[in-house]
Amino acid sequence: MSIFFAVLRRDLMLALRSPAESLMTVGFFVIAATLVPFGVGPEPETLARIAAGLVWVMALLAALLSLDRLFQADYEDGSLDLLLLSPGQTEIMVLGKVAAHWLTTGLPLIISVPLLAVFLHLPLEALPALLAAMLLGTPVLSLLGAVGAALALGARRGGALTSLLVLPLFIPVLIFGVAAPEAAVADLAARPHLLILAGLFFGALVLSPWAAAAALRLAAE
Amino acid sequence: MSAPGFAPPTTSSTGLAAEALACLRGERLVFERLSFSLAPGEALVLSGPNGSGKSSLLRQLAGLGPLHDGRLLWNGTPVDTDPEAHRARLAYVGHQDAVKSVLTARENLTAWASLGGGGGEDEALATMGLGALADVPARFLSAGQRRRLGLARLFLRPVPLWLLDEPTLGLDAAAQAGLKAALARHLEQRGMIALATHVPLSLARSQELDLARFSPVRAAA
């Protein structure tokens, strides 16, 4: 487990030294979401109807944008070799990197959701369910994203490739992530959707590090 | 002492031994039937023209590159039976320095020390003559200083096997002398070194391995 915290601390320290990268992801998230009223019109009813879905779609895209910095920098400067050579399991190392990625992108996104909720007229009763869904769902994005980012290392057009690989895998998170706040608006229980999201989280927690570690070893060959 | 071993080493030998290694890069067979044995206190100097597979062999010895054929033994046991134990007994310095510009020299080392389990950053910095630069962010370091910082990682954790890819690259005469002394000390303490170098380091108890001899094309010619 020590490798988990060592990698986590290292990546958090790196992120803190160049905070612009995290902030840019959040900036993209907010700006892209505020573009929507220009596209569909500013009527509060229209926006309220689609707000939860919009927040999620923008979160997916923002997460995607941040994925290339998960392994790319370490791959380019040779750190990846050393990470793979550090004593301890590579899968745990991957988990440490994913945790750092989530803390520096997923969490800031969630924190900025209330702002978007105001902009997009999200029904107030949907907000707690949306936040809970994002707390469970955004780690899945980081976990699945790690697989895509690791697979695309060293490829031509790596960034666009990562999107192509992981976006279809994000669909279940999107579906249940939106279903929870919508259920809350319809006065139904959001709990079942949140439980499914939790299931997706645990599934991804078990399988993604394995696949990402295999992909990293392949990239280092 | 220069006996590049065609003779298969006995399995009871201590240290690192390679038996009939082969390396494919892309679909090109770089070398094949490469064998050597490296006893404690010995150095293995890899030579050969560009593209003869020096870096690839070092990566294979580190467990980063796949063995396309043959076996790698540590004290007579194949290393792939316990890759984690192999990782714990080696230090690898590749072409790239794996230095993060946003961290100071000391922080760079601390990050690696916490990953690998080790310490003594200040001694390591002093050994490579970087004591005065400990708190300078690495982006202000010159290429040679970054190289020295990369090499300082060797001293964080006492491991028997050092794998060095062109360690003298970018080092001035003083730094080269310092490195030579450090290598000699490591050998005195019954450590092992495998390195690719273009600069003669005149190490005691070293054997030279000319990789061109194992190129399939040369053999055919």
Place this chain on the structure above:
Amino acid sequence: MIDLATFANPARFSRIAGRVFPWAVGATAVLMAAGLYFALFASPPDYQQGESVRIMYVHVPAAWMALSSYTLLAVASAVALVWRHLLADVVARAMAPIGACFTFLCLVTGSLWGKPMWGTFWVWDARLTSVLVLFFLYLGYLALQNAFDDPARGLRASAILALVGFVNVPIIKFSVDWWNTLHQPASIKLGGPAIDASMLVPLILMTLAFEAYFVTVLLLRMRTELVRGKLRSARLRAAEADEYLPNIGKPA
């Protein structure tokens, strides 16, 4: 000397493939002819959907092929990753585009069928949506496979992706079905559960025809892959021999 291809058995594969191939071609032709005859002439129009139900005889087998190809792709990828078996790589590489084509065919026929039935070329029907996502998975697989300068690297990366995708297919399918029931479900489905026996005959024949066609094209593509591999290593050897020429005179 290790043989560049571990690869004694591709020779055996070529021999077997050569023997099976004419049979596969023949079976495809016969089954396709019989299937089309039953599908277009010897089966009744649907009481609800009329003549357009005949699209089902292409659409449904294509959907089955799309899914079974992906399954086979995952199996081949697992074999390639675990045992590093060359032939499994060749199978995976050869069949991914075929599977993608079946998926595309399923989408196109589904969309064509939608026009007379739903009055629009695209409805977010649960099955069609799942097939669309499957198509994206195929696209990602193919893109990853071809994104590297070293084809072996692309193969192994895409093999990992195929396994990840395979685990996700049922999850995606479940999510999409569930999402679909939440929103308005389509009233008429292409190839619903109650199928009359007169429709079953052309459906089975067309499915078998597609299977035979799949085997035919797979064998053809595998042989092409093997020949391409040989060609590549021959070129490589030629280039290498040239590159090392100046060194030959020097003492070893």
